[in-house]
Amino acid sequence: MKRIYMDYAATTPLDPDAAVAMRPYLEEVFGNPSSLYRTGRDARRALDDARDRLAAILGADSPREIIFTSGGSEADNLALKGVAWALEKQGRHIVTSQIEHHAVLHAAAFLADRGFEVTYVEPSGDGVIEPGRVRDAMRDDTILVSVMHANNETGVIQPIEEIAKIAREQGALFHTDAVQTVGHIPVNVREIDCDLLSLSAHKFYGPRGVGALYVKRRTPIVPLIHGGGQEHELRAGTEYVAGAVGMATALELAVERMHDEAERLAALRDRLAGGLLELVPGITVNGHSVRRLAGHINVSIYGVEGESVLLNLDMKGIEASSGSACTSGSIEASHVLLAMGLDRRAALGSVRFTLGRHTTADEVEEVLVVLPQIIDRLRSAHSDSGRATYREREGKG
Numbered sequence: 001m002k003r004i005y006m007d008y009a010a011t012t013p014l015d016p017d018a019a020v021a022m023r024p025y026l027e028e029v030f031g032n033p034s035s036l037y038r039t040g041r042d043a044r045r046a047l048d049d050a051r052d053r054l055a056a057i058l059g060a061d062s063p064r065e066i067i068f069t070s071g072g073s074e075a076d077n078l079a080l081k082g083v084a085w086a087l088e089k090q091g092r093h094i095v096t097s098q099i100e101h102h103a104v105l106h107a108a109a110f111l112a113d114r115g116f117e118v119t120y121v122e123p124s125g126d127g128v129i130e131p132g133r134v135r136d137a138m139r140d141d142t143i144l145v146s147v148m149h150a151n152n153e154t155g156v157i158q159p160i161e162e163i164a165k166i167a168r169e170q171g172a173l174f175h176t177d178a179v180q181t182v183g184h185i186p187v188n189v190r191e192i193d194c195d196l197l198s199l200s201a202h203k204f205y206g207p208r209g210v211g212a213l214y215v216k217r218r219t220p221i222v223p224l225i226h227g228g229g230q231e232h233e234l235r236a237g238t239e240y241v242a243g244a245v246g247m248a249t250a251l252e253l254a255v256e257r258m259h260d261e262a263e264r265l266a267a268l269r270d271r272l273a274g275g276l277l278e279l280v281p282g283i284t285v286n287g288h289s290v291r292r293l294a295g296h297i298n299v300s301i302y303g304v305e306g307e308s309v310l311l312n313l314d315m316k317g318i319e320a321s322s323g324s325a326c327t328s329g330s331i332e333a334s335h336v337l338l339a340m341g342l343d344r345r346a347a348l349g350s351v352r353f354t355l356g357r358h359t360t361a362d363e364v365e366e367v368l369v370v371l372p373q374i375i376d377r378l379r380s381a382h383s384d385s386g387r388a389t390y391r392e393r394e395g396k397g
Contacts, residue, residue, distance in 0.1 A: 001317045004363045008295060008356030009152055009180060010321055015205040018250040022207065025242035032238055034228065043241045050244035057251055058197070058214055059188035067213045067231045068244055072179040072200035073103035074224075075213035076146075078235070079175040079196040080107040082221035083144050084116055087173075091141035095167075097121045097129045098339035100148055101177055105335075108146075121147075125341050126288040127156035135166045142172045149178040149187070153336040153352060154287030155296025157185070164193045173219065179203055179211075183254035184293060185262070195219045201243065205357065206250030210243030257357075265294040265355050268364050272353060273297050275368040280375055286337060286350065295355040300337070300346040304378040309351050312374040318367060321352045 025046055031039030033047045048063070055063040069075045084094065096108050098120045108118045119137040123129050129147050138145070145167040150157045160176050167174040175196035181187055183204025189197055196219065200211035215221055215234065227236030254261075273285055282302030301309065306322035313320055322334075333347035342350075353367070 009354035075198035076103035155293035201247035
């Protein structure tokens, strides 16, 4: 059975050119980049080159502002905990949003359990964090504001430039989780005017297990991992050289294709959304209709559970998601959709389709054939079950 993959927000396949670029550093040039002999020096040059390339793409002032991590979750944790512990004598208040990735929310909760105060800003009904609400949440002792660039469940793009300006005016640092945007829309740290920015390679066709945190020069931050002096003493451990090389290569390729790819994916997304609205009664699209990533569509389907839809899609060879990949398999309703004001039933009936480089028009049309059939079947089964339960309750079984 041919598989149709529509979960690109969870992870992407490795770009073949990135794999080719990585291979020498998995085989011949295997040295520790901290070693002084030639194999180590060769590895160091490759690592420094990858850092230079990432810094150039992101608009960093210096390659030293790029800290390699194991991925977006570690980058988010380093940003929140590292800044909080560095500035705890100046203030212990953090502002974030209710719709952040769990890497941010759980890091914030960890800090709250240890004496910090966290204010969670509520989104509007279309999933946007309004800058005015961030301003209202800030206090004299606010040290950090963390608001994601685009939401991983709805694809809604946040006005982070305005939020960063508010944070700066109030004397707080600003961090953004840009895991869903880097490689998909233009991201420039100077234009955003952020102090910290998280990214992850496997979201833009790079390898898993490597990411980065941009840390603006002179930003107060302490490391989470202690040991050697790697990554400018902010992240101990032997660097994943092959991963860094693959990440830089994949991002360069993604940026080259960004404009044309966004146009193509937006057309496919709109066809999928329009087709579902036409073919399936009781379906709504969640999130802002304009401020969203080209490949994202999140829908709530009345009368069914998202998990049941996903299982039935999988049996037909179609792979989608019910929200964040980090919560797949959970029966809990999406915290993002609940924060946006959806009731629990609508949140549990949500399905996320995220399109990517290998998505075709034929695949979208296949989903538009298969999904309405699945929903009709599930609704019918649910209705029959409800009638059977009623008959048994009334003694008519």
